Amino acid sequence: MPRSLPRQLTVEVDTREKIPLVFPQYISVPPTASCVGQPKKIRILTKKVKLDAGDYRLKECPEICGIERKSGQSELLSNLTTKDYSRFYKALQRFSLGYLFPIMLVEATPSILMADPLPTGGVRKTDPSFMVHRLYRLNKVIQNSLHHHLR
Secondary structure (H helix, E strand, O other): OOOOOOOEEEEEEEEEOOOOOOOEEEEEEOOEEOOOOOOOOEEEEEEEEOOOOOEEEOOOOOOOOOEEEEHHHHHHHHHHHHHHHHHHHHHHHHHHHHHOEEEEEEOOOOOHHHOOOOOOOOOOOHHHHHHHHHHHHHHHHHHHHHHHHHH
């Protein structure tokens, strides 16, 4: 028998998020074969909590999906190319093992991510192919955690 949809969901936001995402007050879920009739409205609440891994998760099912948010090219570039990388790599491993479906949300288009970031003085910070290599390696970490959960 299908489970009924909840009347509300709470998005837990990590206390270290400087500028949290804004969520709608309600979402509409269209009718499906298991949920006939009018679209159902679900109330969305947010709550600041200290999360051990990631920036966002649902309070009602905290082990299912977590979101690690990167606010753009500069934050991702810093995480991938500086001494911060080893800390970021370990944090991403912990994040990946903490959720069945870990998601990294990067707020940038692929063309912006791959644009040549030039600081003042015009000296290149990094080769875009190096960033792709690091992203590929991090994707493998996330994929390996998925295999760990499915065993």
